[in-house]
Amino acid sequence: MDVKTLKTFLAIIDNRGFAAAGQVVGLSTSGVSLQIKALEKEFGIALFDRTTRPPQLTKEGMIFAGRAREAVLSWERLTQSMVEDALSGVLQLGAIPTVVSGVLPMALKKIQCSQPQLRIKLITGLSQELHEQLKKGKLDAALTVQPEQVAPSLRWTRYCTERLAVIAPSTVTITDDKILLEQNPYIRFERYAWVGRMIDAELSRRNINVNTTMDVNTLDGVFDLVASGLGVSIVPWRKIPDPFPANLGYVKFGNPALSRELGILQRKDNPRQHLVEELLEALLTC
Numbered sequence: 001m002d003v004k005t006l007k008t009f010l011a012i013i014d015n016r017g018f019a020a021a022g023q024v025v026g027l028s029t030s031g032v033s034l035q036i037k038a039l040e041k042e043f044g045i046a047l048f049d050r051t052t053r054p055p056q057l058t059k060e061g062m063i064f065a066g067r068a069r070e071a072v073l074s075w076e077r078l079t080q081s082m083v084e085d086a087l088s089g090v091l092q093l094g095a096i097p098t099v100v101s102g103v104l105p106m107a108l109k110k111i112q113c114s115q116p117q118l119r120i121k122l123i124t125g126l127s128q129e130l131h132e133q134l135k136k137g138k139l140d141a142a143l144t145v146q147p148e149q150v151a152p153s154l155r156w157t158r159y160c161t162e163r164l165a166v167i168a169p170s171t172v173t174i175t176d177d178k179i180l181l182e183q184n185p186y187i188r189f190e191r192y193a194w195v196g197r198m199i200d201a202e203l204s205r206r207n208i209n210v211n212t213t214m215d216v217n218t219l220d221g222v223f224d225l226v227a228s229g230l231g232v233s234i235v236p237w238r239k240i241p242d243p244f245p246a247n248l249g250y251v252k253f254g255n256p257a258l259s260r261e262l263g264i265l266q267r268k269d270n271p272r273q274h275l276v277e278e279l280l281e282a283l284l285t286c
Contacts, residue, residue, distance in 0.1 A: 003075050006068045008035045011226035013065055017054040050165045057150035091275045093146040094123045094142030096193075099218055100264065102162070102238035104143065107282035111124065115278055134265055141276045143283075145194045150265070158263040159283040165250040168227050175252050178208050182253065184208035185231035189222045195260050199234050202258050223248060236260065239286070 004025075011021035014034065014090050022032045040047050047064060057065060095104055100122070113120060123139065125129075130142035135151050149217035166177045174180050181203075190196045203210060213231055216222050222233045227247045234253050237243055244250050264283070266276050 003072060004128055005145045006037050007074050007111050008032055009039060009068055010065065010072065012036070012055075013047075013057065019028070074255045079220075090119050090121070091272055091279075092121050092123075092138070092140045093279075094125060094133060094139045096127055096130070096144055097124050098236050098238060099143045100124055101219060102236075102240050103286050104244075104282060106240070106286045107279060110282040110285070111278050115275065118275065118278075119241070126190070128194060131265060134267060137267070140270050140272045141264050141279070144265050145262035146263060147265065148194060150180075154265055155268055156263050156265045156282060157281060158261050160239055160262050161259050162239060162262060163237040163254040163257050163259045164234055165244070166232055166234055166253045167223070167244060167248050168232045169227060169229050171245050171247045172232075172249055174237075176206050177251050179207065179211050180232050181208050181234075185213040186233040187216055187222055187233040188212050189216055189233050189235050191215050195236065196231055198258065198260065199253075202254055206255065259262065 008021060008027065011024045012018055015021050015024055018032045018036075018133050021027075022029050025032070027035070032180075036047060043064070044061040045064065046058050047061035048057055081133045084142065108118075115166065123133070125133070127142075127144035127147065127159065130139065130144055130149055131151070131154070133139045134142055134154055144156075147156055164214065166180050166182055168174070172180070172184075174183070186197070202208075214225065217234075219235060222235055223245050225231065226233050227245060237250070264276060264280050266273070270276060
């Protein structure tokens, strides 16, 4: 049974006959008859008394008709609500914190003009956490670092490349990233994030020995601690007009410079893909 069959059944009642119902739903009289026979077989009841002209509902058919109308109405309400959500722009969006404090606000400001009804439900988390939430269908899309491996049900689209930087108090004059890291306490940012593993791999590759004194999971926290003279750190060089506070100095990290790829991760069956495409376009032009 499907909603179309229920609508055919109700059309027979409303138009007082199989032939008239067929004209309404776009089926031949025999096609209508076959649908009703299949419906009767599925539920094991006779819906019409075929000895009368036009066929009249049986007692069971009357009961079934009331429930069929309720089911069709519920389906139409559900369909309408999904259409309204799409038009009004309800988007379940995830983002890593450094994007929320970076390029995302500028992108959202841009799409407000083309999508004035856009409503974002924003959740922040590490890239791997957002990846898992997408797999479970809890998000429509997420702004993440390029995944090490993308789940078959998802797809990732790049929108920018961000370099990584070693930051230190502005009073420090050393410009060699290796010397900065080895001669100062190290404040580790986002140890368990994908970018954290990338940084650790580069430190190991270049035989840079750091003295880790703190682990911090917020970018603002790292900025404050470094500015207070408690150490140096490696953080994303965000693509915004002022990526670092004025009281910090910074140099590129890596040889060659290490960078991370940022993009939008979304479900392949995303019903709000048009909104994600709007967001992607805004991010690409920021």
